[in-house]
Amino acid sequence: MAPAxxxxxxxxxxxxxxxxVLSGHTVVIEGDRIARIAPARAVRGTRGRRIDASGCVxxxxxINAHTHFYSALARGLTKxxxxxxxxxxxxxxxxxxxxxxxxEDCHVxxxxxxxxxxxxxxxxxxxxxxxxxxxxxxLDALARAVAKTGVRACLCYEVSDRxxxxxxxxxxKENTSFIRCCQKAADPRLKALFGLHASFTLSDRTxxxxxxxxxxxxxxxHIHAAEAQSDQTLTQRAHRARVIERLQRSGILGDRSIxxxxxxxxxREMGILAETGTAVVHNPQSNLNNAVGIADVVGMxxxxxLVGLGTDAMTANLLEELRVALWGQHERARDAxxxxxxxxxxxxTNNGRIATRIxxxxxxxxxxxxxxxxxxxxxxxxxxxxxxxVRGHLLFGVSQVPVRTTIVGGRxxxxxxxxxxxLDEARLNxxxxxxxxxxxxxx
Ligand SMILES: [Zn+2]
Numbered sequence: 001m002a003p004a005x006x007x008x009x010x011x012x013x014x015x016x017x018x019x020x021v022l023s024g025h026t027v028v029i030e031g032d033r034i035a036r037i038a039p040a041r042a043v044r045g046t047r048g049r050r051i052d053a054s055g056c057v058x059x060x061x062x063i064n065a066h067t068h069f070y071s072a073l074a075r076g077l078t079k080x081x082x083x084x085x086x087x088x089x090x091x092x093x094x095x096x097x098x099x100x101x102x103x104e105d106c107h108v109x110x111x112x113x114x115x116x117x118x119x120x121x122x123x124x125x126x127x128x129x130x131x132x133x134x135x136x137x138x139l140d141a142l143a144r145a146v147a148k149t150g151v152r153a154c155l156c157y158e159v160s161d162r163x164x165x166x167x168x169x170x171x172x173k174e175n176t177s178f179i180r181c182c183q184k185a186a187d188p189r190l191k192a193l194f195g196l197h198a199s200f201t202l203s204d205r206t207x208x209x210x211x212x213x214x215x216x217x218x219x220x221x222h223i224h225a226a227e228a229q230s231d232q233t234l235t236q237r238a239h240r241a242r243v244i245e246r247l248q249r250s251g252i253l254g255d256r257s258i259x260x261x262x263x264x265x266x267x268r269e270m271g272i273l274a275e276t277g278t279a280v281v282h283n284p285q286s287n288l289n290n291a292v293g294i295a296d297v298v299g300m301x302x303x304x305x306l307v308g309l310g311t312d313a314m315t316a317n318l319l320e321e322l323r324v325a326l327w328g329q330h331e332r333a334r335d336a337x338x339x340x341x342x343x344x345x346x347x348x349t350n351n352g353r354i355a356t357r358i359x360x361x362x363x364x365x366x367x368x369x370x371x372x373x374x375x376x377x378x379x380x381x382x383x384x385x386x387x388x389x390v391r392g393h394l395l396f397g398v399s400q401v402p403v404r405t406t407i408v409g410g411r412x413x414x415x416x417x418x419x420x421x422x423l424d425e426a427r428l429n430x431x432x433x434x435x436x437x438x439x440x441x442x443x
Contacts, residue, residue, distance in 0.1 A: 003048045005029040005410065008040060010053025010376060011385065014060065015348040015394055016365045019387045027058060029372040032188065032409035037368055051405065051415070055380050057398060060366045061123025061373035061408065062318040063351035066222075066260045066281040066310025069127050069142060070101055072109035072116075073436040080443075086228035086292050094130075095162065100442040101131040103141045105435050110145035112432050115425060116316035117151055118413045121375030121403035124152040124355045124363060126258065126281075126310070128195055128222055132163045135170040139178040139192070146190055148423060150413045152373065154358050156195030156222045159210055161203045168206045171195075172213060179217050188371075189409060191358050193258065196223040199243045200234040204250075211251040220256025220358070223247070225280075226269070227261035228292040244269035253278040256357055260310065263287055263295045267303070270296075274304035279354045282346060284328040285321055286312035294332040297325070301342040308354045309346040319399030322347050326395070344391045376405040 007029070012022040026043050028036040036043060074097055083089040101109075106129070117125055131138045139155050146153040155178065159171035175194045182192040194214040196202060202210075214221055226232055226243045235243045244265055247253050255277030262273070262280045273280055282295050300307050311321045322343065329339030352364015362370040377398055385393050406414045419425055 002031065002410065004035070004046060005051060005372075005407070005412070006043065006046060006048050007051045007053050007058055007376065010056045010058040011379075012037065012058045012366060013390050013394065014366045015344070015391045016060065016352060017349050019390045021386050021390050027366070027374070029407070029410045032372055034366065034368055034370050034372050037366070051376070053376050055378060056376050056404060057379045058366070058374060058376050059121070059394070059398070060352070060364055061375050061406065062121050062347070063124040063355050063364055064117065064122050064311055064318055065126050065279070065308040065351050065354050066258065066283055066312055067113070067125060067127055068129065068313040069110040069113040069145075070098060070106060070129055070131060071313040072112040073105060073432065073439055077440055085230070086290050087230055089290050096443050097439070098130040099132050099163070100439050101134055103131070103134045103137055105439055106131050106134065106138050107141040107145055108428070108432050108435050110142045111148065111423070111428055113313070113316070114145055114149040114151050114153075115419065115423075115428065118149065118406045118419065119403060120316045120318065121377065121406050122151070122316065122318060123373035123375070123406065123408045124359070126154045126193075126222065126355070126358070128156055128158055128224075128260070130158045130160075130197070132160075132167045135167060135174050139174055143178075143190055149421060150189070150408050150411050152189045152355075152359065152363075152408055154191040154193055156193040158195045158197040159206060160197035160201040161206050162197070162201040172206070172209055175210075176213050176217065179219050183217070188359065188361060192219065193222040193256070193358065194219050196221055196252065198224040198227065198231055199246055200231045204239070207250045207252070215251065220254060220258070221252045222258045223252065223260065225259035225262055226264040227287070228290070229264050232264050242266065242269055244272050248272050248276060258354065260312070261287065261295065262300065263293045265300075270300050270303045270305055273300065277306070279306045279308055279350070279357075281308045281310040281354075282325060283310045283312035283314070283321075284325045285314035288324070288328065289314065294328045296332070297329055297346065298333065298339045298342050301345070306350050306353060307342065307346050308350045317399070318347060319394060323395060323399060344395070348391060348394075372410040373408050375403050375407075377401055377403050
């Protein structure tokens with residue numbers, strides 16, 4: 001076992017279900033777990049490598065419950081036609097982009113996104129991948145990037161009929177074979193879900209095939225659901241059911257499944273999501289950017305739906321996403337105090353629950369026995385900080401400062417803002433720019 005790591009002199013923040021702030025304590029990491037959180041004098045004699053967190057806060061690593069690595073190569077892309085409604089956003093930008101990706105692009109974009117995550121204190125990522133002209137082996141290409149960076153990740157391939165039956169079949173196969181590999185490897189840093197694009201691009205036949213394969217594998221699903229009103233309209237027209245009803249009928253929902261967005265779900269659908277234990281992941285920046293609406297996070301939470309937070313690749317900074325999530329609920333309710341508990345719990349409590357279900361490991365909390373996934377940030381607050389306002393400090397203060405050190409499963413991935421990886425960031429970015437240039441030319 002690697003020598004213990006002792007994180008000393010920091011203020012320990014636990015914004016989870018039992019918020020807590022500790023000073024004068026040391027975090028002792030042994031192997032991949034947090035072995036002790038104890039007063040400094042009690043662990044003074046413990047041998048190990050010491051990390052001085054003076055003037056810093058130590059917090060649980062952040063979890064991104066829905067994102068897309070592949071869009072990392074789209075930053076700055078201007079060669080697209082304007083889009084007014086959501087269908088245009090997909091047709092003019094994302095479906096053109098993902099159709100031009102090759103396997104190496106997938107690998108490089110994942111590396112770029114994973115490094116960005118480490119720099120922002122994100123330690124677990126749930127990704128949703130598409131590269132319809134390079135389906136076979138695409139999840140392996142992402143998994144190699146995950147292994148190189150040391151971040152915990154859950155991968156899936158988004159099956160869709162939008163490019164024809166052949167590519168849909170390739171997507172089904174890619175999920176099935178990758179999930180089998182993951183189950184065999186039992187790597188605590190790498191998991192898989194069965195990916196599906198969205199109800200409106202899935203035929204009954206493909207949905208049934210996915211449900212059957214998922215059942216056999218004993219896995220959950222990861223799908224975009226009711227992101228825009230058009231998903232509801234098209235689903236009702238073609239299948240005489242609302243999106244969540246159709247997914248329930250197909251056997252896609254359940255307590256290992258994720259429905260991203262759910263901006264346009266009615267009360268009955270919220271009831272189904274709660275009953276089936278399906279996790280909903282809210283992505284406010286993406287929804288605002290695409291002008292599709294603001295999900296009813298408060299309503300879903302009050303009805304017992306487990307609502308988490310993702311970025312949909314709009315940012316690598318989960319605390320920034322959290323801020324927008326809160327402003328969104330204020331605006332939605334026209335009430336400047338709406339949604340505080342629901343929105344902050346989405347990130348600080350529910351994302352940990354969602355990740356724990358998938359990884360079957362205690363994630364998202366800074367406590368003894370939990371996985372040693374944490375972030376250290378320079379933060380010397382000008383106001384008092386305690387268990388009653390720790391979430392406020394994270395939202396208004398910690399969100400505004402760069403992360404100093406990121407640790408996943410006891411492995412230091414970044415220390416004092418220097419990556420501790422066998423990877424040259426400048427060379428990676430140069431390589432990514434070359435690939436992005438070629439990719440944009442192919443559009
Ligand atoms: Zn998405």
